Amino acid sequence: MKTKTHKPDKVNVVTLGCSKNIVDSEVLMMQLRANDYDVVHDGGMADEPNIVIINTCGFIERAKEESINTILEYADVKAEGSIDKLYVTGCLSQRYKDDLEKEIPEVDAYFGTLELPNLLAKLNADYKHELIGERLLSTPQHYAYLKISEGCNRTCAFCAIPLMRGKHISKTIEALVTEAKNLAKNGVKELMLIAQELTYYGLDIYKKRELPKLLHALADVEGIEWIRLHYAYPSKFPKDIFDAMAERKEVCNYLDIPFQHASDTVLERMRRQITRQEQEDLIAYARERVPEIAIRTTLLVGFPGETEEEFEELCDFVREMQFERVGVFPYSHEENTPADTLPDDVPQEVKEARAARIMEIQQDISSDKNTSKTGQTLKVLFDRKEGEHFIGRTEFDSPEVDNEVLVKAASNYVRIGDFAMVKITDASDYDLYGEVAE
8 A cells, every 4th residue: 555645746647549639638737737736648657646637538439448448447556555536537538427437436536528627626726827828748849739629510420529529619810829839939840730620610700711821820930840731521621721731831731631431322321411523523623733732531431331332432432542641440339429320230340351451452552652752852850769760751741640751870860850851762561761861
């Protein structure tokens, strides 16, 4: 049993799920730091925290299981006396608070996604309004996520995000520019714009889609060299985004746009408000306006009723569109979503096989595209040193989910967080290899 001491409180904030949760945790940590708490992010028991806060994900079954297992793990740690307090926040807690309180009562309190002031109050900490827009970064110092809005007004049949995050609420351009300036002062060079739905930005407060205007404003922030777009919904896409991308060197030639499927019948069941032809037209327009654009998409296989013919339509779509980057997920039933009323009639092993098939197709596409870059000299931002290599990314790649560029540390010198021009000398399916150009 741990002996109680009078040492200052130390908090370990454990973050699960997506980059939007990372931003929420960073805001929480800054508030705690301002209240004189010692804070670590995703630390272990070696850091000797006496308080643990778990920021959970509740998006899909696999994420929910990870969140529950993490809560149970720390509940055991608390029972052993190694920590004094355990709190849970985030999407899982927002969605299943009543159930969690009954099933895991060892947790001292559960909080929803918008209850930061209540969580702070539980810790006898003041919510400091003067810190709005400031965060304690958990990412490497040279890049940060910038959450431009909260919530989502879309009604996709498979998605539970509106249940957990509520309706779409945009931050003002002025507030986001201030946040970007603060990040730049602390050494951030790359901003990754995130939201539940990027292209809806501004409709609620400006009565029109203002993502292009925001991009121009952020591109003017001194010190910001790359701006990257994540989670852009394809229906009613504001095409002047591509104008901003073409006109401003700071806006990366990169777009993360989840199409989810390509069969019109599946898209209709998914309530995606778009057809395959409209998706193909949008991709064609993007590549015409920004010839160097790298398009990343996310696909969902095994949606209720998905036939072999509908799946083959998706395979054909991937082959024809030649995406630079693809992620694919097997469908999982989510309570209280429109799709929850449909029979989950595609066997799990079929879902897994279909996901693997899509990635086989994409592997060949990625290999060909990487091979075509051999001999080119590309601007690379270096994230870390690992083993015998410095590892970085081009403007066509986002951290953790996309391709990387490796250069041998023995024959090249770069500084982590700096840009360098790299001549590509070799390529594999998902990585590039090169030498720093003289």
